[in-house]
Amino acid sequence: MRQKVSMQQIADYVGVSKFAVSKALAGQPGVSDETRRKIVEAASQLGYFARRHGHAAAGTAPAAAGAAEGDTVMVLLPNVRYQDRQSLYWGPIVDGIVSGLEAHGLGMIIAAEPRADSLARRIRPSAVRGLIGVGFVSNRMLLEIRHLELPFVLVDHEDPLIPCDVLFVNNAECVRRATRFLLDNGHRRLQFVGNVRYARSFYDRWIGFRLMLEEREAKPEQEPDLLSLEGENRSEMTESLGIILGRMKAQDRLPTAFVCANDSIALCVMTALMKLGVDIPGRCSVVGFDDIEDAARAQPPLATVRVDKEALGRRAVETLLWRIARPDAPMEKILQSGEFILRPSASVHR
Secondary structure, rough: OOOOOOOOHHHHHHHOOHHHHHHHHHOOOOOHHHHHHHHHHHHHHHOOOOOOOOOOOOOOOOOOOOOOOOOOOEEEEEEOOOOOOOOOOOOHHHHHHHHHHHOOOOOEEEEEOOHHHHHHHHHOOOHEEEEEEOOOOOOOHHHHHHHHOOOEEEEEEOOOOOOOOOEOHHHHHHHHHHHHHHOOOOOOEEEOOOOOOOHHHHHHHHHHHHHHHHHOOOOOOHHHHHOOOOOOOOHHHHHHHHHHHHHHHHHOOOOOOEOOOOOHHHHHHHHHHHOOOOOOOOOOOOOOOOOOOHHHHOOOOOEEEEHHHHHHHHHHHHHHHHHOOOOOOOOOEEOOOOOOEEEOOOOOOO
């Protein structure tokens, strides 16, 4: 059996005190960000996080409805302003988590933007079955969760230094398929649109786009403003796009196809292009991601990638319960597939 790594060993490795290691690994204040990063990296390299499990014992079955202890799961929504149940992307995921928990007779507590140092005061570990994090969860928060020894899974986020079960849509492969369609139909000047640093899902979609172009030895358009595009709402984003795309049109640099990080961005691209008098799909094809309701209603209807986001939420619940029952099993990264939906916004380039 592998010997457990101690905090003193980590302290000796980094050259700090055991007290600093304790605070850093608990996600508590009192150490600098740089020192915390070095301690967490050292802990990961030394295997400190390996086989450290939650408070549930191996083989524990899911709690029955009405159980006095451990019949609740905490759902962590750090960016609740954009990740509430009204969100076109996050809302269905949360709905899926709710239905999954209800199917097992489990209740739910939503924690919105808690500070790491306050989480311990809000949770009584014996009363919480585990935790599901939705979207980006900070490194400090994940350390605090591990310090509480709560089983947890993450949806659409992972931390390279803190192992846990994670669930994603297979973003890269889905966008590879959409990009392949465009390349197979004559497009050679393609541009990705969306802030690739906004979310892990956006980054993975951009990677899928680039991988397909490299595979076909096609050169991507590289308009930096489109790869860092942000906006609080569609009108603001459409206005920004109008300036960027207008400049590209004036310089005769418009690509023949736009692959967008999500449908909302794609719809803004279409609106901006039409205001500039650009024919869709005759001059430019546009592809989105998510298949929101507005995609099919758009004129022309938007080609996109359809993903079952509620199924992703339900799978997160099943994965958490699976982890609780099997604390010693290897960590898993689950990728859910999607389907490319061809609609009139994308066509053959002649």
